Amino acid sequence: MLEINNIVYRCCVLLFCHLQEYNATVEFLWAPLLVESNSDDPVNHRLSERIIRPDSVLKHSSQWEHADILIFNSYLWWRQGPVKLLWSSEENGNCEELDGLGAMELAMGAWADWVASKVIPQKKRVFFVTTSPTHFWSQEWEPGSEGNCYNQMRPITLEGYWGSGSDLPTMRMVDKVLSGLGSKVSVINITQLSEYRKDGHPSIYRKFWETLSPQQLANPASYSDCIHWCLPGVPDVWNELIFHFL
Numbered sequence: 001m002l003e004i005n006n007i008v009y010r011c012c013v014l015l016f017c018h019l020q021e022y023n024a025t026v027e028f029l030w031a032p033l034l035v036e037s038n039s040d041d042p043v044n045h046r047l048s049e050r051i052i053r054p055d056s057v058l059k060h061s062s063q064w065e066h067a068d069i070l071i072f073n074s075y076l077w078w079r080q081g082p083v084k085l086l087w088s089s090e091e092n093g094n095c096e097e098l099d100g101l102g103a104m105e106l107a108m109g110a111w112a113d114w115v116a117s118k119v120i121p122q123k124k125r126v127f128f129v130t131t132s133p134t135h136f137w138s139q140e141w142e143p144g145s146e147g148n149c150y151n152q153m154r155p156i157t158l159e160g161y162w163g164s165g166s167d168l169p170t171m172r173m174v175d176k177v178l179s180g181l182g183s184k185v186s187v188i189n190i191t192q193l194s195e196y197r198k199d200g201h202p203s204i205y206r207k208f209w210e211t212l213s214p215q216q217l218a219n220p221a222s223y224s225d226c227i228h229w230c231l232p233g234v235p236d237v238w239n240e241l242i243f244h245f246l
């Protein structure tokens with residue numbers, strides 16, 4: 001479902017919150033690769049080697065299938081090199097390996113099969129949120145510069161700007177999988193609108209998991225978070241889009 005973003009940090013560190021006035025519960029489930037994987041622990045998932053069960057969405061779907069509205073995304077965790085595959089028919093053998101895109105396509109396929117077979121549109125709404133862009137290389141919007149999102153205070157104004165963090169082959173694959181699901185899924189396409197927002201990341205203004213070294217502290221750009229987003233901020237716009245669809 002949602003990759004880490006600030007909605008989660010703020011509202012749902014407890015992994016859910018109940019909104020009494022609306023008799024509604026908002027839950028967050030950490031399942032970065034959609035299918036079962038060795039990255040499923042919300043805290044300990046920074047592993048050098050990723051292993052997925054490409055045909056097993058079941059472990060997670062049992063935790064989300066009760067919801068009336070489901071909002072999924074998956075992207076960044078696939079962008080870190082090859083992924084090992086452990087099919088459910090094999091217990092230990094995991095020698096097969098695929099690049100992130102190929103592995104994501106398998107996982108999206110398993111997820112799409114779940115949606116196709118289990119979702120009754122009158123009873124459940126399913127959304128898929130597209131790639132959330134990163135802003136690590138200022139040379140992409142300002143040729144010749146050497147920074148990242150640190151100290152960026154204005155959006156990019158170049159119409160149609162597209163950074164290298166938003167992988168087009170991945171987008172095309174996601175397009176294809178989602179269009180195969182027809183009206184069972186609504187696409188929340190946040191990528192282009194968020195691409196402009198190099199100013200929207202927390203950069204150094206967040207709590208980091210690891211202790212920062214004096215060298216890092218002396219060079220703020222070196223530890224800037226150019227992945228997640230500040231709140232209030234860009235994710236509020238994503239929420240407006242979802243609200244519009246409901």
Ligand SMILES: *[C@@H]1O[C@H](CO)[C@@H](O)[C@H](O)[C@H]1NC(C)=O
Pocket residue numbers: 023
């Ligand atoms: C709140 O929602 C639950 C689950 O849908 C339902 O069983 C319960 O009756 C609702 N409570 C009120 C006060 O509407």
Ligand SMILES: *[C@@H]1O[C@H](CO)[C@@H](O)[C@H](O)[C@H]1NC(C)=O
Pocket residue numbers: 130171172174175178187189191192
């Ligand atoms: C989202 O929008 C981008 C252009 O802004 C487009 O290239 C992409 O295909 C769209 N993705 C989906 C899943 O609709």
